[in-house]
Amino acid sequence: MSLDKEQVQHIAMLARLRLADDEFAETVEKLSRIVEFVDQLSQAATDDVVPMAHPLNEPQRLRPDRVTESNDRDRIQKNAPAVSDGMYLVPKVIE
């Protein structure tokens, strides 16, 4: 199945990706080819097959509910683009 520009715009919005206007034509063409390529999966007979959840069929391990991490806020926030008083700054959300 090939995709059109409107679909690609919708996908980009869902993925929170701004594409420049001159990126669209190429993106539509390449994504369409990828989708067409993976479409061959529809031919496989998989009626009674259980979808894989883990490559070794291992259950997800649980850990005891104990505090193991220390508060490293200041160190971690050194990588943040904008912080104030230990909080991350973003553009105003509520008027």
Add this chain to the structure above:
Amino acid sequence: MSTTSSELHTQTLTELSQGLERGDFSSLELTRALLERIVRLDTVLNAFITVTAEDAIAAAKRADKARASGNAGALLGLPILHKDIFCTAGVRTTCGSRMLENFVSPYSATVVERLASAGAVVLGKTNMDEFAMGSSNETSYFGPVRNPWDLECSPGGSSGGSAAAVAARLAPAATGTDTGGSIRQPAALTNTVGLKPTYGRVSRYGMIAFASSLDQAGVITRSTADAALLLGVIAGFDPRDSTSVDHPVPDYVEGLAASLEGLRIGIVRQHFDAGLDAGCAKLVREALAVLESLGATLKEVDLPNLDLSVPTYYVVAPAECSSNLSRFDGVRFGHRADNPEDLFDLYCRSRGEGFGDEVKRRIMTGTYVLSAGYYDAYYLKAQRVRQLIAADFKNAFAGVDVIAGPTSPTPAFRLGDKIDDPITMYLNDIYTIGANLAGLPGISVPCGFVGRLPIGLHLVGPHFGEQRILNCAHQYERQTNFSAACPEEFR
């Protein structure tokens, strides 16, 4: 035997370890000799994103001091490189992306910690395809890496910097990660040994996630003995990775010596179909004959769903990548766009500017296959087909111990040749992707040259069968010694 520092780069990790122990040279001399080579030769290769010269010198001095006082970790004073996907505390970790151009990790990956505890000296962080998405190292924000065997060619990817640096004798070993072939394919294309362990064998903690059900850490070295040595250090249970498996770690080095007498090797008929370069096919058949001469028996096996492995991968991996990469939002770390209009604009422009074309394509492919109305037809369907592919391997391993074939359909291709055609690029990984989908261990070992370009023999084992494939690769290597060959300009 003593070695002058001008020859140290020619030795493998195992040889260097013996030299350090005998006192032929110090870790400081070794480290300085390799750093000098990196400064001189990496201007051509672009295999490094960051060279950690000062830290390396300090670590080498500590290692020499520790040795003098009678302490010796398994890797004490031995130089290694880390693919720039592994978080290293205090050193920037870019993952080959503009998004993380200035990211300095507050902590280290388990792989990094374990190698440091064993005494290894890290010389730098290697170039890679952006977020490990690519098979040519051309998607890196920091520019492509060149193949030491032909500077016009790609070294493969995504662990292209690690492979090129080891092939060019800038370091004896490097870490890598493999989601669809990203250790084994560049190893094949650069005449190095590349080992991808079983899913869950090595901790993924601190390894920047691409596709969490497929990603696995491993190593690129110049001999299988070195790969065995390093795997023994990095393998094992880690409570900080919820998919790490608690399974005993054998002595991989000791296991190398076993005879191949009676080993049953499976040959996959479909591996020799039209897609395989004739020169590669000939060399792989010669390699199989060598294994037979060492006492192994060859047996044809069938992987009927092999053709579906690439399309399955290109649903599962992008789906997981679109989830994993949602953390890059321009708020907590990573690239942030200037003067955002509002929060939505901040997200969209930070991600639009921070990610390169291939990463954006994969995020969008993943977003599409997970979106309402398409989830069953793509994602769930792919996870069903993945189960069929895993069952094919299981059936095959009921009759054989190892599966052998080509690592890559062609030798190294020229930079620029495939980058504009995603499907052609994706099909590069046709022989390696199956092992990731099924969680199996695989190794690529040098098996000869087509013209001046090297190719690799790929050996896949059952879950936790690392010892068996290392043993098989080692016995083959002893017989043929292709891994000793070095590109002329880097001798």
